[in-house]
Amino acid sequence: MPTMVVIGYRPDLDQALQRRGISPHYIVQAPSAPPADRGFTHVADMENAQEILRAVLAARTGDAAGVLTVHEMGVFGATYLRQQLGLPGNTDSRAALYFRDKFLQKSRLPSQVRRARCRYASHDTSFTDLAGDLGEVFVVKPATGAGSLRTNIVRSPQEYARALELFSGRSDVEIVAESFIDAPEVYMDGIWQDGSLRWSSMTRYHLSPLSAAQGSILAAHLLDRGRHPELFDQMETLADQVLGSLGAPDCVFHMEAFTEEAGLTFGECAIRLPGALSPQINQLTFGVDLFDAEISLALGEDITQPLEHATPERLHGYILLRRSDGGTLTREDFERRFRFDDIEYSSSPDTPLGPYGKVGHAIVSDPDELELQKTIEEIVRFNEVGTGE
Numbered sequence: 001m002p003t004m005v006v007i008g009y010r011p012d013l014d015q016a017l018q019r020r021g022i023s024p025h026y027i028v029q030a031p032s033a034p035p036a037d038r039g040f041t042h043v044a045d046m047e048n049a050q051e052i053l054r055a056v057l058a059a060r061t062g063d064a065a066g067v068l069t070v071h072e073m074g075v076f077g078a079t080y081l082r083q084q085l086g087l088p089g090n091t092d093s094r095a096a097l098y099f100r101d102k103f104l105q106k107s108r109l110p111s112q113v114r115r116a117r118c119r120y121a122s123h124d125t126s127f128t129d130l131a132g133d134l135g136e137v138f139v140v141k142p143a144t145g146a147g148s149l150r151t152n153i154v155r156s157p158q159e160y161a162r163a164l165e166l167f168s169g170r171s172d173v174e175i176v177a178e179s180f181i182d183a184p185e186v187y188m189d190g191i192w193q194d195g196s197l198r199w200s201s202m203t204r205y206h207l208s209p210l211s212a213a214q215g216s217i218l219a220a221h222l223l224d225r226g227r228h229p230e231l232f233d234q235m236e237t238l239a240d241q242v243l244g245s246l247g248a249p250d251c252v253f254h255m256e257a258f259t260e261e262a263g264l265t266f267g268e269c270a271i272r273l274p275g276a277l278s279p280q281i282n283q284l285t286f287g288v289d290l291f292d293a294e295i296s297l298a299l300g301e302d303i304t305q306p307l308e309h310a311t312p313e314r315l316h317g318y319i320l321l322r323r324s325d326g327g328t329l330t331r332e333d334f335e336r337r338f339r340f341d342d343i344e345y346s347s348s349p350d351t352p353l354g355p356y357g358k359v360g361h362a363i364v365s366d367p368d369e370l371e372l373q374k375t376i377e378e379i380v381r382f383n384e385v386g387t388g389e
Contacts, residue, residue: 002065004298005056005081007046007074009034012279016291025061027052027074047073047144049080056081066298072146075100075272088300090249090271098246099271100144102176106266110245113238115266116178123169127157130177137180140164143173147275147355148209153180181265183258185209186223188235189274189282191293191307192243193250199307201282202228202235206319206376209356217380218276218356221317222285224369225309234264242269252294254278277318277361284341284365285312314365317376320358321345321383329386334362337386338379341365 001023006013009026014034017024026040034040041055052074056064066087069078079096082089090096098104106118117134120143130138140163141151152163154177167175185208190200206219225232239255246269254274256267272294273279279290289305296303321343323329331345345360353359362379366372 002299003039003061003063004295005061005064005067005085007052007067007069007077007081008032008071009040010070013070013273013291013294014038016289016295020292020295022065022295025056025059025064027055027077046071046077049077052077053081053084056085066295066300068294068298069272072100072270072272073144075270087298089298090251092247092249095247095249096271099248099269101173102141102143102145102178102268103173105246105268106178108246109266110241113241113245113266114263116181118176118178120173121175121177122172123164123167125177127154127160130154130160134177134179139178139180141176141178142167143176146270151210153210181258181260181267183260183265185256185258185267186231186235187220187254187256187267187274188239189254189278189290190239190252191290191303192239192248192253192271193303195244197236197239197243198303199288199309200236200239201286201288202232203278203281204373206373206380215357217319217322217383218358219317219319219376219380220276220278221369221372221376222281222315224315226311227369231259231264238264238266239269242266250297252290252297275355276320277363280342281316281318281363284316284363285314286310314367315369315372316341316363316365317372319362319364319376319379319383320354320356321360321362322357323359324383324386329383331360333386334379334382337382338362338364338375 004022004024006024007027009028026034029046030042041059043051043055067078067081076096079090079093083091103118106115137155140154150166154160185205188200188202191198202223203220207216251271252273253271255269258265283289293303330347340362342363351359364375
């Protein structure tokens with residue numbers, strides 16, 4: 001059985017590897033630990049290319065057939081491992097960096113791509129300097145971050161000082177500051193191959209990931225191409241401009257943008273699997289398996305599954321469920337009030353919190369996008385304040 005070296009662990013990808021008859025060897029940071037019957041090695045820092053190469057060599061995965069990552073933080077390391085082990089897939093480390101570093105990414109885009117103003121900052125950079133350059137409200141975040149971690153909107157010198165406390169202050173390329181864009185976010189998940197967009201879908205957030213990282217509930221739903229033809233055209237044009245100008249390799253990608261009156265403003269683009277339940281709702285809605293596509297690309301294989309833009313019968317969305325304010329909700333409470341395609345929810349106070357504070361998830365669907373959005377909003381409100389009474 002061939003081995004796939006995987007940086008990071010997520011159960012849904014693990015299941016996809018099992019379906020393909022591929023044995024994974026995971027490179028993970030503590031406290032993350034795959035099931036006991038999976039091979040894995042702990043590292044202190046999955047962004048340390050030397051450390052992950054040592055971990056793989058020590059694991060003696062001599063029959064490794066490919067490398068992939070489930071995390072943004074593993075994109076560069078996966079590229080480096082492919083170089084060193086002579087494996088298929090992207091081996092251009094420099095190109096990978098343009099999909100990791102926010103400043104490098106935005107500074108390389110063509111002039112016609114509207115984007116936030118972005119610059120490096122450090123503990124020596126003053127609030128006045130940044131406010132004069134970026135505007136009175138700006139965003140501070142890691143240059144190579146993910147999932148809105150350590151990301152803060154800054155409106156005052158005091159907020160700026162608190163934002164800087166999250167960083168070591170030992171690097172001039174650790175932090176970026178960007179002009180703040182107050183607009184709804186959409187994202188495109190897709191497959192880029194042979195220098196062009198092969199397949200894509202578009203999803204709208206209920207609230208921004210930044211809001212979710214600060215305590216709100218992360219939810220999103222797929223958009224209806226028939227209802228938003230102009231928006232889809234704009235997003236596909238943006239994907240061509242961004243991925244083309246940055247020299248994207250064959251990949252599954254995730255690209256975020258803001259919808260403003262003047263058109264789309266680029267947010268950022270990653271060359272890895274989308275997070276949360278985006279792969280699941282894409283497969284349920286369109287029959288496209290992004291996990292399988294990612295595995296095929298990592299093995300140097302052609303993607304054989306049909307990649308069509310047929311009108312789906314039902315659109316799907318997801319909610320990452322959190323503990324309610326009352327703390328008394330159960331899965332049965334949700335199921336009594338709503339109809340789900342899938343739901344998992346733990347009411348135990350001992351349940352460890354997942355990404356964005358989740359203790360469960362839900363997937364819902366509807367033939368009509370507006371009805372789907374309404375249902376998701378109702379579930380979110382119930383999750384926030386509902387009780388089991």
